[in-house]
Amino acid sequence: MSKFVLMVNGEKVEVEAQPEMPLLWVLRDKLKLTGSKYGCGIAQCGACTVHVNGSPMRSCVLPVSAVSGPVTTIEGLAQGGELHPLQSAWIQHDVAQCGYCQAGQIMSAAALLANNRNPDDDDIDQAMAGNYCRCGTYIRVRQAIHTAAAYYDADTSSTKVTGAGQ
C-alpha cells in the first residue's frame, strides 16, 4: 500500500492504495464517488470517463500512481451551484434512458466543448467515439451537445467553462 495525494473536484484528498489500483476504484470504493461507472475495465465503453488535467481519461485503466493532475468527476462538473450547460441540455433533451453511461458521456462531451465551442456532428462523433450507450441514446446525445454549444455561443462573455481542467 502506498499513500497518494489527489486533487479531486477541487479538494485535496489522501488515499492509501496499491499503486496499480485504477483511479476508478479509488474514486468509487475509497472516496465513495460513485458517479463514474465501471463498464468493461478495458477502456472500451467510456462509462468511467473523468477529466485529468482537463483531458478525458478512462479511469478504469489509469493506475492511481499515474494520475498526473487534478481530477474532475461528474460530481464536480456543476460549479457554483449551476449545472454545467451540458447537464442542463441533457435534461432538456431527456437524453437518459437507463442513465448508467450518461456520466461518462457528459464528461467526454464536456472535454469536447472545452476545446471546441461549435462542434459539428463529425466532431461530436469523434469526441464521443469512446462512449457506449447500450440503450441507444446517441441521437439525443448529439442534440444535447449542440444545444449546450449554442448556449456558449449565445453567452460566451459571462460563461466560464466548468469541468475541464478545474
Add this chain to the structure above:
Amino acid sequence: MSISRINRRNLFKVSALASGGLMLQLNLPVAALAEDGGTLVQSKELNVYVQIDTDGQITIYSSIPEMGQGIKTTLPMIIAEEMGARWEDVVVLDAPLDASKYGMQGAGGSTSVPRNIDTMRRMGASAREMLIGAASLLMEVEREDLDARESKVIHSSGESMTFGQLAAVAVRQPVPDPEMLSFKDPRSYTIIGTSIGGVDNLVIVSGQSQFGIDVDVPGMKFATYARCPRIGGRATSFNATEIKAQPGVIDAFILQPDARAGKASMGFLDGLADLRGGVAIVGDDTWSVLAAREKLQVTWDESGASDDSWAQMVDQAKQIAAEGGGEVRLDSGSVAPAFAQADNKVLEAFYQFPYVAHVCMEPMNATAHFKKGTAGAADAMEIWLGSQFPGQVKEIANNMFGITPENVTVHAKRMGGGFGRRAVHDFAAEAMAISHRMGIPVKLTWTRPDDIHNDFFRVGGFEQMKGAIDPAGNLAAWDQHYIGFSKQGKPVIGSGLRGNEFSMVALDNARVTQSMMDIATPCGAWRAPGSNTNAFVEQGFIHELADLAGRDHLEFLLELMGERRWLDDGNVNALNTGRAIDVIKLAAEKAGWGKTLPAGTGLGLAFYFCHAAHVAEVAQVSVDADRNFRVEKVTVAVDVGPIINRSGAMSQVQGSVIDGLSTMAGQQITMENGVIQQDNFDEYPVMRIAATPEVDVHFIESDNPSTGLGEPALPPLAPAVTNAIHAATGERIRSMPLSELGFKLV
C-alpha cells in the same frame, strides 16, 4: 424550454447538491430518499400511490422497477392527470416492495403500461374525488360545481383552494367506490400525451443516481466470484493459501452449485437462476479482489459441464433442415400440391441467427447482508440490487436459506439496463450465499467478462423457409421449419414460433413445423424474445417472395394482410390487419417509398406485430464496394394506441432501432465445448455514436388501449435493413450478424 429557464429552476436543487464538497451527497428533501413508503412527515396519504403535503407538494409512488424504459415517469403521469395535478408539483418516489399494497412489482414483456394503466387512473381519480369532497365541505358548495385542475379544486364561481390547503380534510373523506369513479375526457388532458422528462434526470446528470452497483452499506466488504469457464462445472479446490495472502483479501472459499436458488414461482423463470459452482474472494475493495482473482488457480470438476458448440449446432441444424420433418404446429391447407405445381415458382432459403448477450451497461451486481438471528430471533436477509422482478429475490432467500419472506428486505434500485437479463437473479443468489457465509454485508460486482460468460443468452436458431408464387404473382404456399433449442425437450425462452405469429395466423396456405435440439447453454428473455429473430426471417423471406413474384414489396406485403380485421376478435393482444396496413402505409409514405435513390442506396421495409404493438419500419441504407454499410435513416410508424409520454415513447423507439442495429451488425456469442468465446466489448462490440442513423418516428394513436413500447420497435429493424441492403446491392442476407458476412456498419 430554454436552457436558462432550466438553470434557474434547478438552481436551488443544485446548490443544495453541490454544498457537500467532495463527499457530495444528494441533498434532496428527506422525502426523496424515503423508502419505507409510510406516510411522509406533514404529508397526507390519499391512497398508497398519492400523498399531498400541506405546502402543496404531491408525492406519487412508482411501484414498477425502472431500467430505462421510463416507467417511473409514465405511470405517475397518469395519476397526476386524473387527479388534476400540475406536473411541476409532483415528486416521484420509488415505492417499497410490498405486494399487499402494489400487487406484482415487475417489469417485463412490455406489459407495465397495459397492466397498470387502469389502476393508475383509478388512483388519480380517487384522490381527485377526495380533494373535491374536501373542497365541497370547506367551501360549502356542491360537488357538482367543482373541478380539479392545476393542483387546485376550482368552483364554477372561480373561487378555488389548493390541494395543499385541502389535504388535511381530503384524507378524512371516504375512499370512493371504484365502480363510481369517473375519468377525464382525453380531450382535456394536459399531462398525458405531452413530453415529460424522466423524473430522475437531475440525479443522473449530476452523477448522484444510485444504481445497485453504487450501494454503500456500513461495514460492507467487496467480492468477486469466479465460475467454471465451462458452464455447469464446479470447483473442487483452489490455491486458497496464496489467494488469502493477497493484499486486501479477507477470505476466499468455494461455493457449491445450488439448484434451489433457481426455483421460481413465475413459470418462465423456473430453473434459470441456479447458483453456479465457483470460488468467492472477499476483500476491502473491488480492485483488491479482482487483482487476487488474477492469481486464482482452480481445479474444476467438469463432469456435469456443458459441451455445447456453436459450430456443431450449425451443422446439426443444416442436417435437420435438409431432412425436414419436425413437430407440425400448423398445416392450414394443401401446401405440397402448390409446391408441385409446374407453373408455380418455388424458392427455398435457410436463415440463421446467433446467440447474443444482454450486456447491460451496469454489470450484474448485488449487495447482501445476512443477519443471523440471535436470542430466538429469526435469520434475516437484506439485499440491494437492480431487478426486473425483485419479489423473486425473497423466494430465492427462502429456497436457499429458509429465510421467510417477511425477514427478507429487498431494496430495488434503478437498473443500468435490463433488456430481460435482470429477470434472472443468479447474481443475487451468489451475493446472498457469500454474505451468508461471512455474516457481514458484501457487495458482489461482476466483471464484464463475468457478465458475458454467465449471461442467459438470446437463443440462436435457424429456419428453413420455402415459398411458392403462382403465375399471377400471388403467394401460393408457405412452408416454415423452425429449428431451435430446448432444455430437456422444452423449448427455451424465445425459441420456436408463438401461436400468434403472423405466419401462424394470417396466411391461407401455410405449413409450420418445429424441431428442437437440446442444449445446456443458459437462455433467457432478451428484448422482444422470439420476435427479435422471427421478424428477421419472416419479413426477409416475404421480401424474397415479393422479389420472386416480380412485385413491389409494399404492395405484396399489404396484399398478404388482406381484409382489415382482428385475427382474434376483441383481443388487443392479437394482430389487427387494419392497424398493420395503416402503419405499413404510413412508414412507406413518410420514407418516400418508390423514390429514386443513388446507386448503392436502397430502401427496405418490414412490419412486425408483437407485444400488442403494430410497427412498420423503412430503412434507407447505402453500401459501398468494400461492404461498408450505412443506415442513413429509419422511418418508423407505430400503433400502440394513445401515447402517454411522447418523449419517453420516442426514446424507446429510437433506442430500439439503435439496439436492433447494434445487435444485427456485429454481435454474436459462440461457444466451444461449453466455453463462451467472447470476453469483453473488444470481442462483443456495441454500436458507437458515429453509426447512428436519423430516426423519424410517427405514432398512429388509434382508438385502442395504450400498450407497451419497450420492445416492439426492435424486431422490424433487422429485416428492414437487410431488405434495404438487397435493394441497394442485390445481395440477399439470410444470417446475422452482418459482420460475419464481411459487412461493416459505418
